[in-house]
């Protein structure tokens with residue numbers, strides 16, 4: 001139990017304390033000093049008011065104008081000043097706390113971003129547990145009230161509370177007895193344990209229902225978001241989603257509500273009873289001493305006020321408790337995210353500075369030598385002894401059924417994943433030895449799920465090569481060759497139009513137009529010096545005529561460039577210099593279109609099937625085509 005408490009209460013607080021230097025030494029020292037003063041002021045106020053009470057009989061006896069009267073007035077003024085000072089300094093504590101929170105959260109946000117982007121591989125970002133830890137950490141960054149920065153400020157604010165407690169205990173020790181002081185201190189801490197410990201246990205319940213919470217949030221966002229808006233209406237999903245959402249939300253909240261009573265109410269009653277018994281016993285002993293005439297009026301006032309004020313410190317601290325609890329969880333989630341990322345990186349081959357990439361590579365060929373690959377966390381081989389040559393300057397088409405491993409091959413070629421066994425070479429040099437960033441500049445890719453950035457049309461094309469200064473003429477040329485320049489010019493602000501309706505003056509494009517933007521992006525990268533072009537289903541959203549027109553110019557667009565074309569459309573694949581058929585992670589056939597048709601194998605069968613569909617007036621996807 002003690003170990004559990006140490007792990008859930010002490011270790012996370014140490015992690016928060018380690019964040020403090022991020023806020024800057026001056027700010028931490030200033031806030032710490034302020035917290036000490038704020039802790040001492042209420043103690044001094046109790047001292048001053050108790051002295052006032054003790055001075056009243058003499059002042060009443062002496063009457064106005066007497067020395068005793070003016071002493072009373074002076075002490076009263078002092079008490080008022082102490083009270084006012086506290087009122088003035090408390091907002092300053094809040095303001096400095098907010099500043100501390102901003103600095104720490106800003107630094108942690110930057111840290112999370114740099115860790116997320118540091119890995120050259122995408123393996124960690126495909127790992128569910130890693131993504132969960134990141135979501136958990138960043139959610140609290142957004143909810144500023146419970147962020148790591150606010151937990152650090154909250155932790156420091158505890159100094160004020162505990163200085164007060166020690167101050168009141170010291171007064172009780174001095175005027176009543178040290179055992180009484182110790183008893184009140186313990187009673188307060190017991191109260192506090194009931195309050196704060198309940199919050200800790202309650203927050204742990206939330207982490208146990210995280211699965212339902214994720215589902216509830218997902219269902220709400222899908223139902224209300226723009227992406228599923230069409231299907232929600234056309235499929236009539238509103239009722240179904242509403243029921244699923246309320247079921248998931250109930251499954252999340254019911255156990256929380258049930259545990260809440262047990263975690264808060266029962267301990268609260270028990271600890272309150274213990275605290276009340278101890279404080280009542282101390283108050284009774286003070287009253288006895290007073291009635292026996294053993295202590296002065298001032299000491300009586302001091303004793304009673306200090307006991308009551310100390311016990312009140314067992315309550316919930318709004319400036320600290322929720323912040324520290326949830327901020328600690330965010331800090332722990334961030335630490336877990338970093339550890340998982342470091343772990344994933346450690347599993348990658350040692351990344352040195354890497355060999356430079358010759359500007360014209362590949363000049364001879366890129367080869368896959370007996371490459372095996374399974375996704376992290378899975379033992380199923382996706383590539384299973386793949387031997388493949390991509391000759392320089394030629395277009396190699398890759399075909400295969402869904403799930404054959406074509407996109408996976410592109411991920412290895414761009415080093416988003418590393419082979420589990422075997423190797424890739426570029427003109428004989430192991431790809432793993434080349435500098436990753438330099439190699440990626442050499443490659444231009446249109447992914448099947450390319451990104452539609454909510455940026456201007458010009459930005460959407462220029463992201464293909466941000467390492468070169470932007471030249472609008474070159475960018476326009478790439479757009480024109482991809483057949484999208486006229487459509488972009490027709491937008492409200494031409495190339496400066498933001499490609500999203502979520503922005504004022506923004507516009508959206510059709511699926512085919514977006515695909516042309518992605519093609520323009522890759523052609524722009526070629527202009528910037530890339531020598532390998534990879535197109536993964538680049539024309540799936542183009543109509544048949546547009547696709548034919550694109551491939552008619554493809555050879556001219558990619559002259560001298562090594563290209564890889566993945567497509568299910570045999571009409572486009574047949575123009576490639578070489579065609580490779582992949583099945584179950586291996587090359588099963590390769591050659592030119594004519595050679596493969598003559599061989600009458602897998603390719604020939606699929607080609608004939610599609611050709612028959614075309615003859616019947618259907619395209620590769622079974623849609624009707626114009627003849």
Ligand SMILES: Nc1ncnc2c1ncn2[C@@H]1O[C@H](COP(=O)(O)OP(=O)(O)OP(=O)(O)O)[C@@H](O)[C@H]1O
Nearest residue numbers: 126375378382400401402403404405406407408409
């Ligand atoms: N991130 C991933 N984690 C685990 N398995 C994956 C991941 N991505 C793909 N796979 C699996 O790897 C296999 C090959 O997928 P890949 O995307 O390479 O196929 P593909 O040939 O490109 O298919 P398609 O023609 O449908 O695009 C599939 O069985 C898929 O389920």
